[in-house]
Amino acid sequence: MKSEFIILATLIAVFLAASLNASPTGFATGGGTQSSGEQQKGNPNYGVIKGFLNFVIKDNGVVINTETPSNSNYIYFVKQSEELNWTATITCNTDIKGKVKNTDADDSGTVCTSIDYEDPTAYSCSATKSDGTSTTIYRTNTSVSSNNLGCFAAKIPSGNYDIYT
Amino acid sequence: MPKRSNQKNKLGSILIALGLLLALAGYVGIEPIASIVNPILKPIVDAITGVQPSQPASQDNNQPNAPNTPTPSSTSSEGSDRQSQQPSPQKTSQSDSSTSINSNLPQKVGSAVIFGGEVQRVELSK
Numbered sequence: 001m002k003s004e005f006i007i008l009a010t011l012i013a014v015f016l017a018a019s020l021n022a023s024p025t026g027f028a029t030g031g032g033t034q035s036s037g038e039q040q041k042g043n044p045n046y047g048v049i050k051g052f053l054n055f056v057i058k059d060n061g062v063v064i065n066t067e068t069p070s071n072s073n074y075i076y077f078v079k080q081s082e083e084l085n086w087t088a089t090i091t092c093n094t095d096i097k098g099k100v101k102n103t104d105a106d107d108s109g110t111v112c113t114s115i116d117y118e119d120p121t122a123y124s125c126s127a128t129k130s131d132g133t134s135t136t137i138y139r140t141n142t143s144v145s146s147n148n149l150g151c152f153a154a155k156i157p158s159g160n161y162d163i164y165t
Numbered sequence: 166m167p168k169r170s171n172q173k174n175k176l177g178s179i180l181i182a183l184g185l186l187l188a189l190a191g192y193v194g195i196e197p198i199a200s201i202v203n204p205i206l207k208p209i210v211d212a213i214t215g216v217q218p219s220q221p222a223s224q225d226n227n228q229p230n231a232p233n234t235p236t237p238s239s240t241s242s243e244g245s246d247r248q249s250q251q252p253s254p255q256k257t258s259q260s261d262s263s264t265s266i267n268s269n270l271p272q273k274v275g276s277a278v279i280f281g282g283e284v285q286r287v288e289l290s291k
Contacts, residue, residue, distance in 0.1 A: 041282075042281060042282020042283065043281050043282040044281040044282065045281055046281060046282075047279040047280050047281055047282060047283050047284065047285060048279075048283075048284045048285070049277055049279055049284070049285045049286075049287060050284060050285070050286055050287075051286050051287035051288055051289060052288060052289070053274075053289045053290075053291065054288075054289070054290045054291070055290075055291055056290045056291070063290070066290075074271070075289070076271055077277075080276065086270040086271055087270070103284075105286070106286070106288075107286060156279060157279070158279045158280055158281040159278075159279055160276070160277075160278050160279075161276065161277050161278075161279065162273055162275075162276050163273065163274055163275040163276060163277060163287065163289060164271035164272060164273050164274065165271055165272065165274050165289060165291055
């Protein structure tokens with residue numbers, strides 16, 4: 001008796017779903033369309049680095065003065081263990097496309113506030129290593145907007161970087 | 166009267182002997198006698214030998230900064246840091262300008278590992 005009721009209820013459910021052009025199983029039914037919804041996956045090629053820059057004065061290794069930079073400063077991302085010839089020309093003419101939206105660069109709102117960092121947030125640059133060979137580095141710059149002085153957020157390729165400024 | 170004259174001669178001999186001893190100690194370099202005696206004797210010796218006092222060889226060691234060496238305040242703060250750590254008394258103006266250029270070169274301020282699809286936060290100090 002009980003099993004008969006379950007079978008009957010299942011048949012009714014399938015009938016109703018078919019009459020409504022839907023699929024209780026999740027599979028598309030013949031002759032109809034099935035929306036799978038937006039599928040998202042972490043970008044395997046790029047990440048975002050964000051933060052802020054301070055100018056400091058140290059006394060025997062202890063910071064005794066901190067200053068927020070009032071001008072925009074370049075921040076370079078160099079692949080770890082690569083030594084660059086900084087006196088050689090660095091050419092940054094390739095945008096890394098994409099804005100970084102609604103981001104608080106310090107996560108606390110104390111130094112930076114949530115803003116959009118506009119496209120491009122970083123550039124791909126051609127630089128010269130100490131051994132004279134060419135390499136690729138990435139460059140962003142700190143914000144000069146009020147409430148976000150010294151803050152930055154940049155979309156750059158995934159990898160291990162040394163940061164220079 | 167002859168007795169007093171003998172006493173004067175004795176005193177004179179003692180003073181001359183003492184002066185010679187001091188001069189010898191200064192010449193040999195026995196401290197602290199040398200440091201006291203040499204400044205007194207040196208001008209006298211220079212005057213006798215004709216050496217110009219403005220070009221004594223020993224002054225090069227005592228004055229590390231050449232007169233035309235720019236003061237630290239004439240360079241950037243980073244440049245002055247380097248100068249204080251590595252004093253270079255014989256720097257020419259050309260080498261000073263290269264120091265100034267180098268001080269503007271980017272400095273390493275941190276490291277980061279960027280994973281695809283993720284956000285990494287850093288705090289940089291320079």
